[in-house]
Amino acid sequence: xxxxxxxxxxxxxxxxxGCAVAATYPLYLRYRPTKDFPSLQQKIGxxxxxxxxxxxxxxxxxxxxxxxxLGSSSYFKSDPFPLERAIKESLxxxxxxYGVKTTSISDWDGQPGSLKDLETDSILMIQIKRFxxxxxxxxxxxxxxxxxxxxIHLGVKxxxxxxxKNVEVEKEAxxxxxxxxxxxxxxxxxxxxxxxxxxxxxx
Numbered sequence: 769x770x771x772x773x774x775x776x777x778x779x780x781x782x783x784x785x786g787c788a789v790a791a792t793y794p795l796y797l798r799y800r801p802t803k804d805f806p807s808l809q810q811k812i813g814x815x816x817x818x819x820x821x822x823x824x825x826x827x828x829x830x831x832x833x834x835x836x837x838l839g840s841s842s843y844f845k846s847d848p849f850p851l852e853r854a855i856k857e858s859l860x861x862x863x864x865x866y867g868v869k870t871t872s873i874s875d876w877d878g879q880p881g882s883l884k885d886l887e888t889d890s891i892l893m894i895q896i897k898r899f900x901x902x903x904x905x906x907x908x909x910x911x912x913x914x915x916x917x918x919x920i921h922l923g924v925k926x927x928x929x930x931x932x933k934n935v936e937v938e939k940e941a942x943x944x945x946x947x948x949x950x951x952x953x954x955x956x957x958x959x960x961x962x963x964x965x966x967x968x969x970x971x
Contacts, residue, residue, distance in 0.1 A: 790840050790841045790842060790843055791840065791842045791843070792830075792842070792843045792844070792845060793842060793843075793844050793845075793948045794844070794845055794846070794847035794849075795831065795832065795844045795845070795846060795847060795948060795951060795952040795955060796847045796952060797846050797847065797848075797851075797854040797855065797858055797952075797955060797956060797959065798858050798956060799855075799858035799859060799862055799956075799959055799960060799963050800862070800956065800960055801862050801960065801963070801964055801967070802960055802964055803964045803967075803968055805866050805967045805968060808863075808866045808868060808967055808970070809866060809867045809868055811924070811970055811971070812868065812889060812890040812922070812924060812970055813868075813888070813889020813890050813924075813925070813926070814867060814868060814869060814889060815868070815869050815870075815871060815887075815888040815889050815890075816863065816868050816869070816870050816871070816888060816889065816890050816891070816892055817870075817871050817872075817873040817876070817886060817887075817888035817890065817891035817892070818856060818859070818870050818871065818872055818873060818891075818892055818893075819873045819875070819876035819891055819892065819893035820852070820873075820874070820875070820876075820893070821852035821853075821855060821856050821893065821894045821895075821896065822852065822893070822894070822895045822896065823850060823851050823852045823896045823899075824895055824896060824897055825896060825897065825898060825899065825900075828850065828851065829845065830843045830844060830845055831844055831845060831846050831851060831899050831900060831901065831955070832844035832900060832901040832902060832903075832951055832955075833900075833901075833902045833903070834902070834903040834904075834905075834946060834951070835902075835903065835904050835905060836905045837905040837906065837907065842948075844901070844948065844951060851896060851899055852894075852896060855894065855896070855959070856894075858959070859892075859963070862963075871887075871888050873886075873888070873891060876891055876893060876923070878893065878921055878923070878930060879930070880923065880928055880929055880930050882923075883923045883924070883925045883928060883929075883930070884925065884928075886923075886925055888925075889924070889925055889926070890922060890923060890924045890925060891922070891923040892920070892921070892922050892923075893920075893921045894918050894919070894920050894921070895918065895919040895920075895921075896917075896918060897917035897918065897919060898915050898916055898917035898936075899915075899916050899917075899955075900914070900915050900916075901913070901914045901915075901951050901954060901955055902914075903946040903951065905946070908944070909942050909943065909944060910942070910943050910944070910945060910946040911940065911941075911942050911943075912940070912941050912942075912943060912946050912950075912951070912954065913938070913939070913940045914937075914938065914939045914940075914954055914955065914958060915936075915937070915938045915939075916935075916936070916937045916938075916955075916958055916959070916962065917934075917935070917936045917937075918933075918934075918935045918962060919932065919933070919934050919935075920932065920933045920935060920966055922970050922971060924971065927971070929971075931970065931971035933966060935962050935965075935966070937958050937961070937962060939954070939958060941954070
């Protein structure tokens with residue numbers, strides 16, 4: 769009888785978690801500037817057009833993955849969803865605080881020749897090449913790797929030019945335990961660093 773109980777406990781503790789369906793959790797993405805941009809309106813104007821952002825990752829459903837030492841893996845989605853919407857909406861509040869009004873533009877070909885036809889002072893479009901955080905557990909620690917790659921296009925009507933910046937960030941950290949809150953903070957911190965650098969010097 770004791771042998772049967774031990775076997776049952778083994779199955780419950782070690783085997784059953786591995787059979788569970790992988791859970792999916794939302795990570796709330798928001799841009800919180802850590803710098804001031806006193807010359808932003810002077811450079812891009814008071815009305816910024818926001819063209820559709822493009823998520824060009826091979827897998828667009830998730831933004832992260834966590835493989836624990838025991839139990840089932842977890843996946844993470846952006847909140848709001850999809851990712852391009854989350855990043856676009858995260859810009860609106862911060863930009864308005866610097867006197868920059870945003871206007872949604874249904875389409876933009878990315879060419880300097882089309883800037884003269886805009887009703888806005890400038891236009892912004894972001895291509896999302898990578899946006900991923902991955903945690904893998906080992907005894908007594910978890911390694912988290914984050915990789916983000918944006919190509920940012922800014923068309924400025926008064927300059928008659930389209931300025932493009934290729935931004936890639938990779939970060940690795942070792943933690944005692946990786947939680948969704950920690951993953952969310954890591955992504956938002958990197959997002960803030962990228963966008964702070966861009967709006968500080970858009971071209």
